Amino acid sequence: MQWIKNFILNNFSETFLVYIKLVYKYKRKCKSILKTIIFAIKALFKFYAPSKKFIKGKQIRKLFNKVNIKINDEDRFVYNLDIYKTIHRDNRMIENVTIDYSKVLKLSIKDFKDINSKLKDSEYKENQKELLLGIEEYIDRECKEIEKSNIVNKEAIISFLMNIKDKKAESFEESLQRILFFNQLLWQLGHGLNGLGRLDKILEEVYNNDKKNNKITRNEAIEMIKDMCKILHQNFWYKSNVLMGDTGQIIILGGKEKDGSYFCNELTYLFIEAIMELQIPDPKVFLRITKDVPRELMELSLKCIKTGIGCPLFSNDDVIIPKLISFGYDEEDAYNYVTSACWEPLMVGKSVEQNNIDSIVYIEPLYKMLEEENLEEITEYEELIEKYKKYLEEYIINYIEEINKIQWEETPLLSMLTDDCNTALKDVSIGGAKYNNYGLTAVSLSSVVNSLYNLKKFVFEEKKYTLNELNEIRKNNFKEEDEILRELKQQPNRFGTENDEIIDLSNMITGCVDKVLDSQKNIFGGKIKFGYSAPTYISKAERAEASFDGRKNGEPFGTHISSDKASVAYTELIQFATKLDYDNHRFNGNVIDFMITPSFIEDNFDKMIDFLILSISLGFFQMQMNVTSSDILIKAKNNPKDFENLIVRVWGFSAYFNDLPENYKNLLIERALKNEGKSI
Amino acid sequence: MKVRVSNIQRFSLHDGPGIRTTVFLKGCNLRCPWCANPENIDFEKTKFTNKTTKESGFFGQDIELMDLYSEIIKDKLYYKVNNGGVTFSGGEPLLQIKQLEPLLIKLKQEKINICIETALQVPTDFVKIAAKYIDEFIIDIKILDKDECKKVINGNIDLYFKNLDFLSKNDQINIFRIPLIEEYTLKKHNIEKIIDLLNKYKCKKVEIFKIHNLAESKYDSIGKEMIKFSEIESKKIEDVYNKIKALNVNVDIIKL
Numbered sequence: 001m002q003w004i005k006n007f008i009l010n011n012f013s014e015t016f017l018v019y020i021k022l023v024y025k026y027k028r029k030c031k032s033i034l035k036t037i038i039f040a041i042k043a044l045f046k047f048y049a050p051s052k053k054f055i056k057g058k059q060i061r062k063l064f065n066k067v068n069i070k071i072n073d074e075d076r077f078v079y080n081l082d083i084y085k086t087i088h089r090d091n092r093m094i095e096n097v098t099i100d101y102s103k104v105l106k107l108s109i110k111d112f113k114d115i116n117s118k119l120k121d122s123e124y125k126e127n128q129k130e131l132l133l134g135i136e137e138y139i140d141r142e143c144k145e146i147e148k149s150n151i152v153n154k155e156a157i158i159s160f161l162m163n164i165k166d167k168k169a170e171s172f173e174e175s176l177q178r179i180l181f182f183n184q185l186l187w188q189l190g191h192g193l194n195g196l197g198r199l200d201k202i203l204e205e206v207y208n209n210d211k212k213n214n215k216i217t218r219n220e221a222i223e224m225i226k227d228m229c230k231i232l233h234q235n236f237w238y239k240s241n242v243l244m245g246d247t248g249q250i251i252i253l254g255g256k257e258k259d260g261s262y263f264c265n266e267l268t269y270l271f272i273e274a275i276m277e278l279q280i281p282d283p284k285v286f287l288r289i290t291k292d293v294p295r296e297l298m299e300l301s302l303k304c305i306k307t308g309i310g311c312p313l314f315s316n317d318d319v320i321i322p323k324l325i326s327f328g329y330d331e332e333d334a335y336n337y338v339t340s341a342c343w344e345p346l347m348v349g350k351s352v353e354q355n356n357i358d359s360i361v362y363i364e365p366l367y368k369m370l371e372e373e374n375l376e377e378i379t380e381y382e383e384l385i386e387k388y389k390k391y392l393e394e395y396i397i398n399y400i401e402e403i404n405k406i407q408w409e410e411t412p413l414l415s416m417l418t419d420d421c422n423t424a425l426k427d428v429s430i431g432g433a434k435y436n437n438y439g440l441t442a443v444s445l446s447s448v449v450n451s452l453y454n455l456k457k458f459v460f461e462e463k464k465y466t467l468n469e470l471n472e473i474r475k476n477n478f479k480e481e482d483e484i485l486r487e488l489k490q491q492p493n494r495f496g497t498e499n500d501e502i503i504d505l506s507n508m509i510t511g512c513v514d515k516v517l518d519s520q521k522n523i524f525g526g527k528i529k530f531g532y533s534a535p536t537y538i539s540k541a542e543r544a545e546a547s548f549d550g551r552k553n554g555e556p557f558g559t560h561i562s563s564d565k566a567s568v569a570y571t572e573l574i575q576f577a578t579k580l581d582y583d584n585h586r587f588n589g590n591v592i593d594f595m596i597t598p599s600f601i602e603d604n605f606d607k608m609i610d611f612l613i614l615s616i617s618l619g620f621f622q623m624q625m626n627v628t629s630s631d632i633l634i635k636a637k638n639n640p641k642d643f644e645n646l647i648v649r650v651w652g653f654s655a656y657f658n659d660l661p662e663n664y665k666n667l668l669i670e671r672a673l674k675n676e677g678k679s680i
Numbered sequence: 681m682k683v684r685v686s687n688i689q690r691f692s693l694h695d696g697p698g699i700r701t702t703v704f705l706k707g708c709n710l711r712c713p714w715c716a717n718p719e720n721i722d723f724e725k726t727k728f729t730n731k732t733t734k735e736s737g738f739f740g741q742d743i744e745l746m747d748l749y750s751e752i753i754k755d756k757l758y759y760k761v762n763n764g765g766v767t768f769s770g771g772e773p774l775l776q777i778k779q780l781e782p783l784l785i786k787l788k789q790e791k792i793n794i795c796i797e798t799a800l801q802v803p804t805d806f807v808k809i810a811a812k813y814i815d816e817f818i819i820d821i822k823i824l825d826k827d828e829c830k831k832v833i834n835g836n837i838d839l840y841f842k843n844l845d846f847l848s849k850n851d852q853i854n855i856f857r858i859p860l861i862e863e864y865t866l867k868k869h870n871i872e873k874i875i876d877l878l879n880k881y882k883c884k885k886v887e888i889f890k891i892h893n894l895a896e897s898k899y900d901s902i903g904k905e906m907i908k909f910s911e912i913e914s915k916k917i918e919d920v921y922n923k924i925k926a927l928n929v930n931v932d933i934i935k936l
Contacts, residue, residue, distance in 0.1 A: 482734070490735060498754060569690035571699065571755045603935055604693040610761045611691070611699055618757060678897075 015049045015088050018190065022047075022083065028244060028659075029237035046084035055123055056087075056410045057130030060189065063087055064138040067188060071142075071149035076227040078146060078157050079180045083238050086190045091407040094429060095241075096248060096340035096356045097186075098195030099417045100349025102202040104182050105175050109136055110166040112416060124425045127412040135185070136165055172207045172216055176228045183232070189413060192241055193248025193341040193356075196232075196283060197348055200253045200267035207267055218270065225274040233280050242535065243664070245655025248341040249283035251275075254293065256317035258335050262292040269300060272312065276304040281647045281654035286339060287312035291617045298609050305625050306601045310649030313343060313591070313624040316616055320345060323587040328527070329435065342652020343533065343589040343622055344439050350419045352411075352428045355439030355529070355588055357403055359536040362509060363444040363547060363557075365391035366451065375467045381460040384467070385452065389512045396516045403438065404523050431524030438522045439588040441534035442513075444541070446495035446558035449505045450549030454488050470548065477546045477553045489550025496563025496573050507581045517585045531588035532580065533560040533622075535651035538663055556667050560593040560624075560651070566674040570594060570611065578619045590621035591652070595675035597629045624649055630672035633657065637665050682742040683779045686720050686771070688751050691758075694936055696795035696816055696855075698764025701752050705780075706740045708771040710799055711834045712822065713907050714861050716895045716936070720771035728901040739902070745783040756792065765793030765815070774802045777809045784813035797857070800843045801835045807843045816854040817847060823864055824873035832864060844881055853883045859891050860917060862910040871920060878927055886924050886931040890917065 022043060027036040050062035067082040113132050119125040143158050151157065160169075160177040169175040179196070186194045210216040216224075232249050239247040253271055254264045268287075275285050287301055301312050324334035324345055333347040340346045344355035369391040378384050408429035415421040418433045426432030458464045465473075470484075478485040493499040495506065510532070517528050534540075537557040546552045549564075558564055561577045577592045601608055615623070626649040636643035636657050646657040648668055657665065684706040692702035707723030708715075719726050725740035752766045759765045766787060768780070773796055787794055795816040800807065810817075822833060829835040847853050858874065860866050865874075878886065890912055899906035917933060924931040 486733075486735065569755075571691045571758050575754065599935075607693045607699060607762075610764075611758065614699075614758050614761060 015086070018049070018086050018089070019043065019047050022238075025237055025240065028240075043084055048085045049088045052088045052090070055127055055130070057127030057134070057412050059087055060412065061130045061134030061137070063188070064134040065141070067138070069142055069145040071145050071151055073150040073152075075151065075231060076153055076224065077177050077180050077231055078142060078151070078161070079184050079231045079234070080142060081184055081187050081235055081238070083235065085188070087409075089190065089409045091409040091429070093190050093192065093409050094352050094354065094411055094414060095192040096195075096344070096346075096354060097191060097193070097352045097414065098197045098250075098252075098338040098340070098346060098348055099182065099186065099414065101179050101182065101197050101199075103349060103417055104164075105169040105178055105202065105206075108166045108168060109164060115422065119422060120425060122425050124412075124415070124421075124427060127410070127427075128416050131412045131416065138185075139164055139181075169206065170209075172203060172210045172221060173224055175203055175206050176224055180228060180231060185413060187235075187239065189411070190409075191411070191414070192239070193246075195248055195338055195341065195346075196251045197338050198252045198255065198336070200265055200271060201255070201263065203267055204265055218266070221267070222270050222274050222277075225271055226278055229274060229278055229280070229283055232283050236282055239282075242539070243650060243655060243661070244659035245281050245650060245653050246341075246535070247282050247653065250286050250339055250341070251283055252286050252288065252338045253312070254297070255288035256290045256321055256335060258331065262290050262294070264294065264297055268297065272300050272304050275309065275311065276300075276307055279307065279309060279645065279647070281309060281656060284310070284654055285312040286315060286343070288315050288317050289616055290316070290318045291613070293613070293616065295609060295613065298612055299605075302601065302605065302608060302612070305627055306598055308598060308627045309647045310624065310626060310654035313622060313652070314612070314616075315339075315343065315622045316620055318616065319582065319619050319621050320587060323582055327529070327584065327587065333435075339589075340439065342535070343591055344441075344529075344531065345587065345589075347435050349417065351433045351435035351437070352414050352418055353433075353435060353437050353439060353526075354408075356441060356535075357406070357438055358399075358440060359534040359540055360396070360399065360440050360442040360513065360530060361444050361536075361540050361544070362392070362442065362448040363451075363544060365395040366448055366547075367545060368395070370471050375471055378467055381456045384455060384460075385508075388448075388452065389508075392509070392512050393516050396513055397520070399440075400517075400520045400522075400528060403440075403528075406523075431526070436522070436524035436526035438526060438528045440528065440530040441536065441589065442510075442530050442532060443534040443536045444544070444557040445506060445509060445532060446562075446564065447547045447549045447551055448509060449495045449502060450491075450564075451547050452505055453493060453502060454491055454548045454550075457491065458487070474546050474548060478550075485550055485552070488548055491550075492565065494549070494563060494565050495558060496561070496565060496568050496576055498572055498576050498579075503576065503579045507579075510581060510586055514581075514584045514586055527585065529585045529588040531586065531590050533589045533591040533593075533652070537651070538667060542663075556663070559667075559671070560591045562593045562671075564674075566677060570596075571615075574615045574618060574620050574623075577621065580621075582621055587621075589652075592620055592623045593649075594623070594625045595671045596625050596627050597672075597676060598627050599629070601627065624652070626668070626671075628668070628672055630669055630676055630678060633665070633669045633672055637669065681745050681779055681782055683745065683748065683776050683783075684723065684725075684740050685743050685748065686717075686726075686739045686741075688748075690755050692767065694934070695767040695769060695797055696763075696765070696818065697793065698762035699755065699758040700764050700767050700795070701755055702767045702769050703748065703752070703773075705768060705770045705773045705776050707775050708799075709775065709834065710772065710801060710822075712859075713832065714859060714864070714891045714909060716891065717769075717771065718895060718899050718904055718906075719902055723771075723775075726902050728898075729903075730897075730901050745780075745786075749783055749786055752787065752792070753790070756790075759792060763793045763815070765795065767795040767797060767818075769797040772799055772802060774798050774800070774806045774810055777806045781809055781813075784810075788813050795854075799835070799840075800847075801837075801840045802843070804839070804843055804846055807846055811847065811850055811852055814852070817852055818855040818857055819844070819847075819853060821856050821858045821865075821874055821877060824870055824877065828864075828870075844877075848881050851882075853881055854885070856881075856883050856886045858886065858888045858920075860888055860912055860920065861891055862912055862916075866912065866916060866920070871923065875923055875927065878924060878929055884930065886929055887934045888917065888920055888924070888931065889934045889936050892936065
């Protein structure tokens with residue numbers, strides 16, 4: 001059996017984990033043990049990864065020659081993904097990346113070959129050479145299969161694919177096919193969470209040409225976009241990372257230009273309309289906005305959001321771009337940012353920065369401090385804060401040390417498409433790109449802020465309890481201490497409210513991390529960024545003890561920038577968020593997260609638009625809305641079959657509600673009830 | 681100077697133009713059986729206990745005017761579009777108008793749009809004070825028959841019309857708001873009187889709405905029972921809408 005041979009060759013390597021992950025993903029999809037066992041056996045026979053005795057480029061070429069090509073006669077475009085075949089890996093794969101699709105639309109394989117021929121002889125050069133040959137051979141194999149198929153658009157697709165070899169993409173349809181082709185290569189090579197980039201911007205020229213030459217109408221373009229999205233949505237279960245829906249397939253639209261004007265075009269609208277009509281959770285739209293965003297674009301976006309599909313997410317370029325520039329990105333690159341997976345800004349084509357390596361968990365150093373310090377000796381609040389800061393600093397330093405142990409798997413494809421790798425003859429995995437920074441997400445800031453504030457009030461000011469007493473009660477998960485739990489929970493000055501002390505405390509904590517990161521570098525000598533949002537508010541909380549904010553053992557942390565207080569108005573949360581510091585390293589995704597009911601938007605549509613536009617000028621960083629009602633969610637939980645198509649926003653993506661684990665469903669219901677002012 | 685407030689609701693979109701902050705003042709002289717804010721009826725602080733969360737406390741706190749002002753201006757940046765601002769509601773907000781006056785002066789100086797949502801069955805002196813500062817009066821039309829008004833809601837219809845006359849002379853009637861309740865306001869003779877009233881007093885807009893049962897948990901928490909009224913057929917609402925529309929008046933069916 002080929003796989004066993006590979007397996008032995010690869011010495012129980014990481015590749016085996018890919019097989020395990022594949023089986024796990026299948027189980028997550030079908031939810032049946034028996035079906036999963038059958039799948040696992042079938043997959044075992046089909047599983048293939050070229051031996052690592054070859055250089056990476058050769059491995060890729062072998063893989064491309066081995067993948068099973070299946071043409072679906074019903075589709076407009078061809079998109080092939082053989083889930084059983086992958087590339088060997090000893091290290092962590094680079095993920096959360098958006099390649100510069102404008103490059104592959106303009107350059108053919110021949111152009112890349114010409115570039116390659118000028119490189120100094122090296123393994124780097126040889127890898128790319130093999131890769132390019134592999135791509136050509138893959139195109140030939142795909143075209144042969146298309147020839148045999150009954151696909152409607154046969155001749156056009158064959159010419160689109162053959163053109164990849166030696167021509168730039170000429171038409172809108174051809175460009176979409178080419179984007180899909182390179183996207184399929186990324187997935188096939190084991191890169192996950194692949195973004196799609198600024199499609200309205202990079203497709204503008206071909207779309208306008210087609211329109212000028214009467215080759216396309218608005219409606220035809222929408223249909224093509226929909227067909228592209230539907231194809232990207234296929235294998236949704238396989239592409240999903242931690243949870244179903246978490247695919248990173250994000251289309252970036254709009255954006256601020258270097259001259260300060262706002263960029264959007266007809267395609268910006270068409271993409272949103274297409275997504276709105278499709279009503280599938282993936283791919284998703286991410287709209288870059290400024291205070292000059294046209295009102296009608298915001299209206300269309302809100303209409304789309306109102307359908308409940310969870311997008312677009314709004315990203316405020318007026319705030320973000322200056323932070324990117326002051327961090328050290330070139331102006332031109334900063335204005336052209338896309339995202340890694342959900343929302344972390346990424347310099348497209350200039351870096352494959354890993355912006356979602358792991359999450360800082362702010363509460364961990366607090367637990368450690370409570371465990372190791374003699375609490376009876378802490379008599380002043382300021383002393384407590386200083387101690388927490390000390391533990392936090394140590395935590396971050398240790399954390400970076402751990403992160404710096406990660407080695408990345410070599411990737412000739414990403415290196416070929418990323419600036420500076422060719423000049424340095426260095427793969428992106430060893431720091432060949434123009435930018436080589438890392439990004440962290442962060443979770444539980446709200447729990448720590450609320451905890452510290454509560455300790456200040458109840459222990460150090462009101463002296464209702466000693467620190468030791470309250471800590472014992474906390475450690476005992478507030479057992480038979482409902483009154484104290486309620487008191488901690490209901491203390492009104494909390495994360496998300498416009499209380500100056502809360503805001504200062506939040507900024508002080510992130511400032512502490514920021515300062516530590518000033519002196520920290522990653523293995524490439526790059527900087528380390530972090531943000532206020534993280535996907536781990538449930539997973540990292542599951543094993544976390546109770547906290548002084550009134551959170552019991554295992555209860556979820558706050559979701560991104562949100563409030564656990566039911567009565568916090570949207571305007572208050574926005575103004576709170578605008579007072580948070582996003583300077584220096586603190587811009588790696590900072591999303592305000594709202595729960596809102598469809599009827600609220602419906603009944604107040606114009607005022608909601610006013611609110612959004614005013615909020616942009618106030619300077620929020622990013623914002624997403626989860627449009628749903630508790631009634632619907634509760635019904636969906638109880639009768640999943642009646643709500644098969646119900647979509648909700650989870651952390652930075654949309655997902656079918658039915659696909660979510662119970663704890664995610666419960667949290668959404670709880671937040672919806674709070675938002676609607678209903679008791680839980 | 682202090683006023684007694686039960687709630688300050690930011691990002692309030694229903695009570696006047698633009699984005700607003702609504703201040704709910706304690707105390708009401710009427711006793712409408714359909715009241716949606718039962719916690720604001722008594723001027724005295726009202727004890728509540730949430731039956732689910734066991735949370736307890738009091739509705740109503742005395743707030744210094746400057747503190748109230750600070751709360752109101754927190755969303756000042758949101759008020760600048762479409763005349764957003766502050767709305768005083770209740771209870772009957774005009775009952776505390778004397779105490780509120782210094783705040784109204786300050787808000788006026790800051791050019792913040794001020795609305796008041798009132799049943800207008802209060803001494804005319806109170807209305808006269810308000811008229812100096814209020815940009816938009818949102819006035820309820822409830823039961824217009826004198827005896828019935830007294831009997832059902834403890835109202836004074838003569839005072840109501842006297843106040844309407846005063847505001848009308850100053851062209852200060854902005855919005856009439858009509859709660860539709862099968863058993864009371866929707867009675868044929870009451871609708872006829874409403875039409876007569878709308879014929880007599882010009883306004884910018886009439887808003888009609890079905891009462892809701894969202895206040896049930898509040899009733900529960902203060903130990904009162906919410907009266908359930910008949911569900912109104914859509915056709916009846918449309919009839920009222922059409923009758924008002926026929927007067928050439930701008931009318932909307934709203935959800936509160």
